[in-house]
Amino acid sequence: MNETAPVESQGFYTEDMTISVGPQHPSTHGVLRFVVKTDGEVISEAIPDVGYLHRSIEKIGEKVTWHGYVPYTDRADYLAAMFANQVFCMAAEKLAGTEVTRRGEFCRAIACELNRIASHLISVGTFGQDIGAMTPFVHALRERETINNLMEEICGARLTYNYIRIGGVGYDILPETCTRISEFLDHFEPIVDEFNRLLSNNKIFIERLAGVAVVSKEDALSYNLVGPNLRGCGIKWDIRRDIPYSVYPELEFEVPVGTGRVGTLGDSYDRYWVRICELQESCKILRQCLKMLPKGPAIAKVARKFKPPVGECYARVEAPRGDMGFYVVSDGSEYPYRVRIRTGSFTAMSIIDKLSKGIMVADLIALIGSLDVDAPEIDR
């Protein structure tokens, strides 16, 4: 028998295997499931199966009052609860024509940027862990712990804040807390460089990610990728800069985009790198906010029985996982007629089916991590 003949001609053939990844899989950060069809190590199809964490937050919105819905929005994305608070309040304020106090806006920006750092730390930390680097994860969580403590000082909660209310914020930020935040920033900025030494410039890490799961600009638009995933493809789009809201027009910050730093434009590494750069930008924003923090009330006077006029409104903010939108409809009563939450993870998840064709099983883990999908945000 000729030993170099292809395997098939010798009567052997390979068969596609269907395996279930998840719902309880360490790399899925929550309850996600993929039905993966593989031929050996190469994936021919990975079908996402979501819905394990569906808590019908949108339906609950029709049963509780406008003020009463704010704590529920926390649960949409538990890693970045502040943004869901803010975007719901923004939608309600836009409907009712409520003005937010200036100090309230700055308090919101400070809380949100702290939250963004915390969320990105989780994202890049767990990403490293999925790829096989355990130490950066511990470093990232250590820093996040400090932010959680600061958050506890600001609003009394560590994860689900319920801090931003219609008209402003629940509690004013105290001067001592401001000092502690700026102390944290002094400590944190060098940590980002340390993180780069540990992970971003690590040869093994780069080799695992460069050129893996490349997203083209056309796909990014067609699949409506948002946030760092969109910017990773080289599209400079940040809602804070392009559809200005809150105090962001007054602040100076860069919008980092992917450049194909180590591989191809739009690969997994670019998406990761944008998040690292955003950590530094958030620090910059925080320093400016602390400096500019004006005096005055933190919350405007808002009726306890909040009844916005009949109408509808769509508000969006730049959350850590991109464009988070709330579409609210009011029929003039105390309860919202409909609340719709549009999240970045949901659309990011829908592209996985396409990107996973032809990649290795280990790269699927890198792909999920680099898109930074968050199960509760997908299912809501």
Next chain:
Amino acid sequence: MEVKEIYQLLEKQFPGKVGDFKGEVSEPYCSVNPEAIVEVSRFLRDDSKLKFEVLSDLTALDWPKEEKIQVVYHLYSYSNKSQIVLKVDLPRENPKISTLEGVWKVANWFEREVFDLFGVIFTGHSDLRRIMLPEDWVGHPLRKDYVEEEEYDGISTQRAPLVEKLLR
């Protein structure tokens, strides 16, 4: 470009297929006839002046009194920084509309969600399955008249009376 101008352009391009325009509300929107939704969206995406590259959101509203379900499309143009809202009225009994999968790929998942929670059928959709709820779930929860089944797979869905008193 103002939403009003976009609407006028649409009306010129598709006479009789776009309904009324509501500009006085906080969020201006155009009504579109159900059969024209694909061509209108393709025009909005491809027109060199409009360039609505992304479908930001696709959802539905249930209006039992008017006997209709409204499918709501939020389109956004990164180039022009403009937004347009399209609304399509469908009968509540048998809501059917063409899929936008061919225009924006993300519509696939958005439409699955609307199908799951509102029961709107998207004709031509490649994979119209429930997305949030299990395959054997009965009913479409975001409809206003949805009543939860008493149990699912032998597990009770009812709460203790104490909690019920606190609800509306």
